[in-house]
Amino acid sequence: MLIECKQKREGGTVVILGDVLYHFLPDVQGRHVVEVENDDHVAEFLAIKEGYALAKELPKTETEDKPGDEPAKPARGSKSKKPAGEGEDKSNGSDDASKNGEQG
Numbered sequence: 001m002l003i004e005c006k007q008k009r010e011g012g013t014v015v016i017l018g019d020v021l022y023h024f025l026p027d028v029q030g031r032h033v034v035e036v037e038n039d040d041h042v043a044e045f046l047a048i049k050e051g052y053a054l055a056k057e058l059p060k061t062e063t064e065d066k067p068g069d070e071p072a073k074p075a076r077g078s079k080s081k082k083p084a085g086e087g088e089d090k091s092n093g094s095d096d097a098s099k100n101g102e103q104g
Contacts, residue, residue, distance in 0.1 A: 003045045004055035005032040017041045031055060 005013045005024035012032060013024040020041065024032040033055045036042050045052040 001036055001042050002033050002055040002057070003036050003042065004053050005034075006051055006053060008032050015045075017044060027058075029058065 003022075003024075007013060008026075008030075009032075012026070015022045015024070017038070018041070020038065022034045022036065022041075024034045027033050036045065046054065
């Protein structure tokens with residue numbers, strides 16, 4: 001099960017339960033998570049409600065469904081890029097200030 005640590009620490013959070021070391025690290029959404037296979041350890045983490053929670057599965061993107069494609073990993077809050085040429089301002093193809101070394 002994927003467990004989320006609610007406390008986000010620089011470098012992640014390390015927890016040792018029994019003889020297993022768990023290192024909670026950021027995923028693509030910035031959640032600090034780790035996969036826990038031991039049911040007793042899952043119960044121990046979830047018993048600390050203010051510190052840990054069951055992480056919800058991320059929704060699949062279209063690229064994840066296509067075999068051979070790299071899964072999309074957008075940064076938090078980023079929008080997907082528009083196809084080339086769409087929404088671009090083509091009225092002025094150059095930036096005279098940057099070519100002349102001027103600062104704005």
